[in-house]
Amino acid sequence: MSLKDILVHIDNRPTCTSRLEVAIKLAKQHGSLLAGIYVVPRPHYLADMRDLHRQEDEARVLFEEMTSAAGIETEWIIVDSYQSGLNVSQAINLYSHYRDMLIISQTDSSAPDPAIPDNLPEKAVLGSGRPVLIVPYAGTFPQDFKIILQAWRGGPESARALNDAMPLLAMAEEVKVITVQGKDGDEIYQSHEADICHHMSRYELPGLSCEKRVSGPLSVGDLLLNRCADVGADLLVMGATMQSRRGFQTLGDTGRHLLQHMTVPVLMSH
Secondary structure, eight states: OOOOEEEEEOOSSTTHHHHHHHHHHHHHHHTOEEEEEEEEOOGGGOSOTHHHHHHHHHHHHHHHHHHHHHTOOEEEEEEEHHHHOOOHHHHHHHHHTTSSEEEEEOOOTTSOOTTSOTTHHHHHHHHSSSOEEEEOSSSOOOSOOOEEEEEOOOSHHHHHHHHHHHHHHTTOSEEEEEEEEOTTOOHHHHSOOOOHHHHHGGGTOTTEEEEEEEOTTSOHHHHHHHHHHHHTOSEEEEEOOEEEETTEEEEOHHHHHHHHHOSSOEEEEO
């Protein structure tokens, strides 16, 4: 099992470097092609049209220099929002349909970019149809994913996330599975005797262990982040549920919480 085709979002934010480092590391590990997608914003986002070309050139140079030093196969994709009629989220989701994984950054609300929507990670998780690896805006994460915490709740989202993460789990040194019962109860947590670790053991995953927790006064999201810190996890994997808010489809509470407070890269599947 391996990833053959990875897509990484390239832009002009400071977070581009850290997400590209993670993408390059994965591409080298799996021998995969790494495609960088840059979406040219609509002209009204910039005061000077010359900035469009300058920013595009700067982004491409960064991508080419970093990937060339790594010696990996690459592809450069550029989408003009004005000509295509696609906004940033739509363009990234469209091209993600033809890849194995999408890599983007967590939104830094303290440094907004008018050309990049704040809800890009949420739109990508719900609309790309692929596993989305979200890299925190603070910190650097070039290391391997040696210790992976797999959140398991049961249901189609958890099953999809587990399947999507298998190429990463197989290369880890330790795989830790956690099932959390929320403070309001969780029917899936208690309703059957099936053991996901029994299934995962058939893959001979390294250092496999499982635990069940009750979140108590903590939210499920906070408990997951605490366990990441406790076990030294390099990556959190989880299925992303969806809910309706005021007529709009959004991520569930735990997914939204993690998008705001993540401390390690998070792989989400919907």
